[in-house]
Amino acid sequence: MAERISPVLINHRPFEPNGTIINSHHSSFLDQNPNVDTIVAVDDIEIPTVDFSVLFSDDLEKRSKAIENIGHVCEDFGFFYLVNHGVSEKVFESVFKGISDFFNPTEIEDRKQYEKKNPTDRIRWGLRSSPGENREYLKVIAHPEYHCPTKPAGFSEAMEEYFKRLRIIVDGLGKAFSKAMGFEECYIEKAFKLDSGFDMSAMNLYPPNFRSKGSIGVPNHTDPGFFVSLIQDVNSGLQILSHKGDWINVNMPPNAIFINLGDHLEILTNGKYKSHVHRVVVDNNKVKRISVATLHGPSLDSFVSPAPEFVDESHQPIYRGMTYKQSLEVNGGDEIDVQSSLEQIRIE
Ligand SMILES: O=C(O)CCC(=O)C(=O)O
Numbered sequence: 001m002a003e004r005i006s007p008v009l010i011n012h013r014p015f016e017p018n019g020t021i022i023n024s025h026h027s028s029f030l031d032q033n034p035n036v037d038t039i040v041a042v043d044d045i046e047i048p049t050v051d052f053s054v055l056f057s058d059d060l061e062k063r064s065k066a067i068e069n070i071g072h073v074c075e076d077f078g079f080f081y082l083v084n085h086g087v088s089e090k091v092f093e094s095v096f097k098g099i100s101d102f103f104n105p106t107e108i109e110d111r112k113q114y115e116k117k118n119p120t121d122r123i124r125w126g127l128r129s130s131p132g133e134n135r136e137y138l139k140v141i142a143h144p145e146y147h148c149p150t151k152p153a154g155f156s157e158a159m160e161e162y163f164k165r166l167r168i169i170v171d172g173l174g175k176a177f178s179k180a181m182g183f184e185e186c187y188i189e190k191a192f193k194l195d196s197g198f199d200m201s202a203m204n205l206y207p208p209n210f211r212s213k214g215s216i217g218v219p220n221h222t223d224p225g226f227f228v229s230l231i232q233d234v235n236s237g238l239q240i241l242s243h244k245g246d247w248i249n250v251n252m253p254p255n256a257i258f259i260n261l262g263d264h265l266e267i268l269t270n271g272k273y274k275s276h277v278h279r280v281v282v283d284n285n286k287v288k289r290i291s292v293a294t295l296h297g298p299s300l301d302s303f304v305s306p307a308p309e310f311v312d313e314s315h316q317p318i319y320r321g322m323t324y325k326q327s328l329e330v331n332g333g334d335e336i337d338v339q340s341s342l343e344q345i346r347i348e
Pocket residue numbers: 202204218223230238278279280291292293
């Protein structure tokens with residue numbers, strides 16, 4: 001196979017923010033869990049890195065190489081680390097501080113006001129401590145209208161700033177992916193009505209404030225939408241299943257954003273750009289980790305089906321069409337507690 005060398009693909013060794021190489025074969029799990037195959041992941045498969053700024057470089061040759069490469073990355077991997085994305089270190093710091101303050105262990109009673117009340121909730125809090133899931137989370141709708149708890153001080157402002165920056169990335173990746181597919185740059189923007197794209201953000205704390213029950217933070221799943229952007233304060237526990245069936249540890253470079261393509265890009269492209277299964281394992285309560293997973297969706301009223309450009313005699317549609325809102329509800333989920341319905345939408 002020809003080797004692709006490009007300005008947007010930078011290989012790197014996995015490392016923690018302090019720069020040390022880590023081995024996350026979860027030896028403590030190995031000691032304590034006889035069923036090791038279910039949680040062990042590898043570090044030696046490189047996750048590609050994409051430089052956002054090169055996608056919009058004034059140097060046309062560099063730009064078109066970068067576009068071509070992001071197309072390969074989407075097809076061959078379906079996930080990547082995004083760097084030079086324009087979100088400053090200061091924004092990252094305020095986000096993690098705000099979330100850490102929100103999850104103050106002594107104020108759990110206060111957060112219960114955000115427990116599920118009805119399907120149209122725009123803010124929802126939950127605490128899961130069971131063999132199948134161990135995390136505390138706060139979910140908010142971030143776009144087209146922004147919602148967030150007003151306390152603690154500074155939290156809502158920090159998140160609003162971060163989500164504003166993410167919209168620039170949604171717009172930019174929409175354009176870059178469209179061009180990589182060989183279409184006009186507003187192809188995805190139009191297909192998903194991205195101006196009113198529906199963004200739901202899950203802020204997660206692992207393990208929850210009392211001890212976790214077992215090693216599953218979040219069980220295997222894919223996420224609905226165009227793509228998910230994810231940031232974390234420490235490398236520990238997020239794993240993604242590759243095309244080839246390997247579980248890979250997501251060990252991000254500092255201040256990178258992990259991008260994972262969503263179910264609705266898979267539906268639109270009739271399976272060409274795939275959404276990938278991922279999960280979180282918790283290492284026996286040893287590491288406290290905060291993550292922010294933002295699901296960038298089409299607008300709720302967008303009707304998403306395999307586009308004619310991806311369907312022909314030998315590529316019959318493999319998914320049924322429906323609105324984004326309908327697809328979020330297929331599995332009994334609602335607009336804020338979104339669940340993948342890819343398996344139900346798939347045509348047998
Ligand atoms: O916390 C993480 O790393 C991932 C969370 C996740 O996959 C989700 O909220 O959909």
